[in-house]
Amino acid sequence: xxxxxxxxxxxxxxxxxxxxxxxxxxxxxxxxxxxxxxxxxxxxxxxxxxxxxxxxxxxxxxxxxxxxxxxxxxxxxxxxxxxxxxxxxxxxxxxxxxxxxxxxxxxxxxxxxxxxxxxxxxxxxxxxxxxxxxxxxxxxxxxxxxxxxx
Amino acid sequence: xxxxxxxxxxxxxxxxxxxxxxxxxxxxxxxxxxxxxxxxxxxxxxxxxxxxxxxxxxxxxxxxxxxxxxxxxxxxxxxxxxxxxxxxxxxxxxxxxxxxxxxxxxxxxxxxxxxxxxxxxxxxxxxxxxxxxxxxxxxxxxxxxxxxxxxxxxxxxxxxxxxxxxxxxxxxxxxxxxxxxxxxxxxxxxxxxxxxxxxxxxxxxxxxxxxxxxxxxxxxxxxxxxxxxxxxxxxxxxxxxxxxxxxxxxxxxx
Ligand code: SF4
Ligand code: FES
Numbered sequence: 567x568x569x570x571x572x573x574x575x576x577x578x579x580x581x582x583x584x585x586x587x588x589x590x591x592x593x594x595x596x597x598x599x600x601x602x603x604x605x606x607x608x609x610x611x612x613x614x615x616x617x618x619x620x621x622x623x624x625x626x627x628x629x630x631x632x633x634x635x636x637x638x639x640x641x642x643x644x645x646x647x648x649x650x651x652x653x654x655x656x657x658x659x660x661x662x663x664x665x666x667x668x669x670x671x672x673x674x675x676x677x678x679x680x681x682x683x684x685x686x687x688x689x690x691x692x693x694x695x696x697x698x699x700x701x702x703x704x705x706x707x708x709x710x711x712x713x714x715x716x
Numbered sequence: 717x718x719x720x721x722x723x724x725x726x727x728x729x730x731x732x733x734x735x736x737x738x739x740x741x742x743x744x745x746x747x748x749x750x751x752x753x754x755x756x757x758x759x760x761x762x763x764x765x766x767x768x769x770x771x772x773x774x775x776x777x778x779x780x781x782x783x784x785x786x787x788x789x790x791x792x793x794x795x796x797x798x799x800x801x802x803x804x805x806x807x808x809x810x811x812x813x814x815x816x817x818x819x820x821x822x823x824x825x826x827x828x829x830x831x832x833x834x835x836x837x838x839x840x841x842x843x844x845x846x847x848x849x850x851x852x853x854x855x856x857x858x859x860x861x862x863x864x865x866x867x868x869x870x871x872x873x874x875x876x877x878x879x880x881x882x883x884x885x886x887x888x889x890x891x892x893x894x895x896x897x898x899x900x901x902x903x904x905x906x907x908x909x910x911x912x913x914x915x916x917x918x919x920x921x922x923x924x925x926x927x928x929x930x931x932x933x934x935x936x937x938x939x940x941x942x943x944x945x946x947x948x949x950x951x952x953x954x955x956x957x958x959x960x961x962x963x964x965x966x967x968x969x970x
Contacts, residue, residue: 571746573836575826575896585803586891589942589955593893596939660940663963669878669915672951676881681945686956691942 589687592695596653599646606643637713644709645702652698656691665690736760737812739770741782742823745832752830754821755779761812767820768796768807771834783832791949794883797890798834799823804887804947807834825890841886844906847928850913853921866918879912879957881950888944888954900933904944904954907935911957914964926965935962 575582583594616627630636660666667685681687739759744752757778759770771784784807787793791809800810801821812820828836856863888904889895895903902910910929914922929935938958945955963969 571744571752571830572899573824573826573828573830574899577897579826579896580893586941586943586946589940589946590893593939593941657940660959661962662966662968663960664968666956666959667953669875669953669956669960671874672878672881676949676951678946680951681948681953681956685953686940686945686959687942687953 588692588695592653595649599650602646603650640713641706641709645706648705649698649702652701656694738819740821743833744830746830763813765812766808767800767810770812784834792883794885797825797885797887804890806885806949809949825886827890827895841889841905844902845909848906848910849921849925850909852919872917876912876915879908879952882952883950887947891943891947893941894937898933898937901937902934908952908954908957911961930965
């Protein structure tokens, strides 16, 4: 018999944030910001390790970060860091069963409204996601003001 | 997917009115095809026509070879889960009119092997479900002489009732981002069922079940994306069950 098509969505499906509401968008942002911060951490270690090559090498490396592109990357890092932390706290509490709602009797027509009211898709979760996004945006604006200001 | 399109119009006398839609059905035979194609059919619909009825119209009048699994036609058996216009849904529980589109595309559920066309293989999900010990585990029984009924208060029942509504349709597994990449993940369906029995105060199998789910492709792979709860057609809320279950392993719950 021919090999059955597994029909797994794969990475593309995992990374598609468009279909399952705000919670899936938060999941996507959390993963993306996690990867971004990992990349930054590696870059940061590379950057700071230039000090072992003496002051000239270190200054040269610092100059690289003092460009517009460097500032934009740092602004993005600030946003990723704040979102990942704030949303991470929500997810960690949720993982312990905190703030995920209370079981009850499902009511016909079993649509999403009940899960949004008393279940795991509740407004507190959604509010925390929006707050995380807002905090990240605010931190980025502040970061930009500091980095690009005189 | 979808490279070749086969279009069919009815040969029988079918009233083609303004109330007709184009139904695009994904066709794939695991024995003969290398990739799926779409076949398009013009189907007359009423306000109340469900996606399953539209597919059955095609089977009866246009192409009887379309493979689809169904039984109850009333969202109870869990057979007819599929991707309807890109969203995992039950075909018998989705009205064409609520899709607000003249083109309805049906594809097999993601994350399940395709048997043919819209019918997918549930073997792995059923095996995982069975592994969760989906029954009350305890030494005595209600039917042993000398024992009596296991009484529960309404509050006791409410702790697990929601999760016992699961019809094993697999829609939650097909929407889960971890399921999309991890072939061995237990999945929201199985984990929600583990919680259903762990939360039942007649059950003594908590320790065994927690051991089964506390493994590398187990509960820790859930990242609380909530997609399972978005698509569940029975209000089960697997995402809540999984987080409450994890609470036991993390010591937040006793
Ligand atoms: S939890 Fe909901 S979506 Fe998942 S199998 Fe059960 S009924 Fe279907
Ligand atoms: S046919 Fe039974 S759930 Fe749809």
